[in-house]
Amino acid sequence: MLAQDSIVFGVHSNTAPLEWRNNGVDQGFNIELMNRIGQLTNKRIIVRRKSFQQLLHDVHNPNSDIDVITVVSPVNMDRQLAQSDPIYATHAKAYTLQGKALINNWADLVGKRVAIKKGAFVDVYLSDKLQKFDRVDVDLYETGFQLLIKNQVDVVIAESFVARRLQPMYPSVRSSSDALIYGAFNFVANATKAEQMNQINDALRQLKLSGEYDLLVNKWFGTGREKVDLTFTEKRLFALAIVVAFISAAGLVYTGFISASLRRHAKALNAELTQRKLIEAEISELSQQFQSVLDGIPNGVTIVNQALQHLWSNDNNIHLLDSAEFYYIDNDVFNLKTAVFNVLSSQTSFTADMRYQQQFWQLQLHPIAYDQVVILLEESTEQHRLRQANEEASRLASLGELSAGIAHEINNPTGLIVHAVSLFSAAMKDLTPAASHYQKQNPFWLIAGLQPDVAIKELQYSCGSIEEGAKRISRIVNDLKRYAMPHIADEYTRVCLNDVVQVAQRLTANQTKAHQVSIILSALSPCINGDAQQLHQVLINLIQNACNASAAKQAEIVIETSVQDDKAILSIVDNGCGMNSATLKRITEPFFTTRRNEGGSGLGLSVCSKIIKEHQGEMQILSTLGHGTRIRLTFALAH
Structure with missing residues (x-):
């Protein structure tokens, strides 16, 4: 047969959506649709499977052995090549294990291990986007489900039709989000195949006008129906039929013996059933009331056992307990396992003030059984x-x-x-x-x-x-x-933090000459509304404190400006002696100083703290004894 008497379809997936094999024969929506297109165009249909990268190369190569490729691509993807009318729409969403938190949007994937099928339309969609999760590439969506079962990934983003087929085989996996990406299935061809694509489109329109296309869609995509491997289904049904036959035969014999006994107990059972229904209704009502009370509690409530398994929770912030940034307010490291063990060992409650990034939380642990603890978590930033x-x-x-x-x-x-x-x-x-x-x-x-x-x-x-x-x-x-002294904020002007750093560096050159000072200035030149002289005073004081804390010969001081979201950041880091938690609590108190013998007045950081608050800024001090100090100043960017 001549090349012009055939259409070569390139397929990139090893398990194309909604395609199965029955006794070694391919079947599915795509197979039937391509065969009908071949009949209507009087062309022989040839299917060749290649990698996604090979298909992309072939569709741009007029001399390739592929005429048309079949792809699912994001709906917002720019398509420059000749393409068919839309065949069907699909979407991809997140799948997790039962009991895990729902995924409401892409932000909920931050920090999670996410399985992505290499070369799929999800991969294409994410290729030019910033990914703030840990990506795990897989060859098949089913491989992603297997990794999810083994707890080697947290989330699988899968095409919905394939996931519907896989879910009966993995009952512990559930759909946990709405659609994250919308895609469309199309045939795409090189510009030189435009005439051939017109023939395919004519065939598609004939199928739609005749109603045959709707029959195919209903057959394979019917609402609520899940397509499964037919061979496997036939074997299961045959085995089930044999079992049912044996059970039916045994049941007929057994029924003869027990029918008389059933009639005697029928009235007693009916009375007992009525009583049980009344009790179940009361229990159900009490359970709903109790659940409503728990859900209405403003605090996050979580029940865990000694192995830290979550038995029940109404708290979307419970992940904080496992975060490395969740620590005691005095900067001591928090370990949930240790805290739970101490509460269970002593059988006494535990309350602590905690800090996570720029937020403050109150944590309470109460023993409720020999090996169970209820955790109350409430934000107390305000x-x-x-x-x-x-x-x-x-x-x-x-x-x-x-x-x-x-x-x-x-x-x-x-x-x-x-x-x-x-x-x-x-x-x-x-x-x-x-x-x-x-x-x-x-x-x-x-x-x-x-x-x-x-x-x-x-x-x-x-x-x-x-x-x-x-x-x-x-x-x-x-x-x-x-x-x-009060300060009038109306006198503020636009000040560049890079200029503040350079002025402070010049004014403290004599104090810093014995130290290794690194200056890292943001290329965005962050500007804020403020008083330049007061900001000079703040930074000079911080530099002098860093010099006093870093007396060693290898003393290093790093001053950096940056922009994060709508905030201007000024940070100063030293590798000096650091501070313990007791000193850190009082560091901004007036007249408090650890350098009284060296002439310190204890007013420097107090004045700095006041100036920063007058500028609507925030000062965060992180310090570890013997390892140095990091001071981070955050201001609103001037617009």
Whole structure:
């Protein structure tokens, strides 16, 4: 037969959708449809199976041995080649094991192991999209279901018609989402095969107009019907028929013996059945009421056993308990297994404040049986922030009343000291020649037991020390006033965080010269609304703290700006001595310092915290004793 008397269809799947074999013979919707197209076009139909990549190459190659390829592709995929009228629509959705959480959208797949059939239309759809899940490539959808049973993947994204065929063979697998991707089955050909594609389209339209296409669709895609392997079904039905025959024969004999007994017990059974129905109705009503109460509880409630198996849960946030980012509020590591073991061992309840990313949670564990624990999980971010704001407001109120009196009582004597020291310094300069002249006349003259020239130098040094101390007292008072002073946000302007980092780097060059400082600036140049001088003050203070904490020769400090979503991020990381949980809790309290002996006032981070909050920002401090500190400042981007 000549090439023009045949149509060569290329099929990329080893198990094309809705195709089976019965005694070695291919059958299915696609097989019957292609055969009818061959009859109407008076062409011989040849089916060749190739890989998806080979078919894509062939459909663009006019000299290939493939005339038409049959593909399922996403509905939003741009098709440049000649194609048939739509044949049927399909979709893909997520499948998980029974009891697992539902998948509402793509965001629910983040962090999960997801099986994707290589070369399928799901793979094509995802090829140019960011995938935030752990992808596991499989050759067949059935392979994905097998991995799901073995807990080697968490989710399988499968074409719905194939999944419907597979689900009876894997009863522990369920459909857990609505359609995630919509696709269409089409025939696609090279532009040189346009005439041939027109013939195929004419045949398709004839089948649709005659109603034969609808009969084929109803036969293979009928609502609620699942197509299965016919050979396997025939064998099962035959074996079932034999079993039924034996049971029927035995039943006839047995029925003769028990019919009399059944009649005697019929009335008693009817009475008992009526009573049981009443009891079951009451139990069902109580169960529904109890379930409604549990579902209405605002807290997340989960019951687990000692092996951490979830016996019941109404909580969509229960995955937090297994997250590495879910830790105690004092940064200690949380381990669910250890917590459950301790509660069961002591048979006492356990309550703790927890933190997950930027959220705060309250966790409660209560023993309810010898080997079962009920877990209550409630978000407390708003309560935590209100409590912090209330504590800080109380401190500010007290400090505001105190600072005015301190400023007045300290600044006045400090001013007198500075003024007097200036007079002493000027007097020392004038008295030096007179002292030198007098010493020549009286070689044994001493000042405070010292030689006059030595005594004058000591006096000059003491004047300088007194002046420096007075100025330091003045700076501390100014910091105290700045901490309690309100700020007007209307004065804010557009400030680039990259510029803030560069200015702070220049101003702290003397302190950082003994450290290895790395600057990583975002190419997006994040800008916020704020006061540049105040932001300089914050970063300079953080750099100085990092230098003080990193005294070793291999000390490293990394300053970085970045943009995440609608937030501008400024972070500073050091590998210094770090802080324990007790220090971390008090680090922003006024007058709290671990460097009191080195002259620290305890106001630096307090002022920084106040400035950041005035800029509607957030400061997150993560530190581990002996491993360093990471401080992350988050601000809203200026638009």
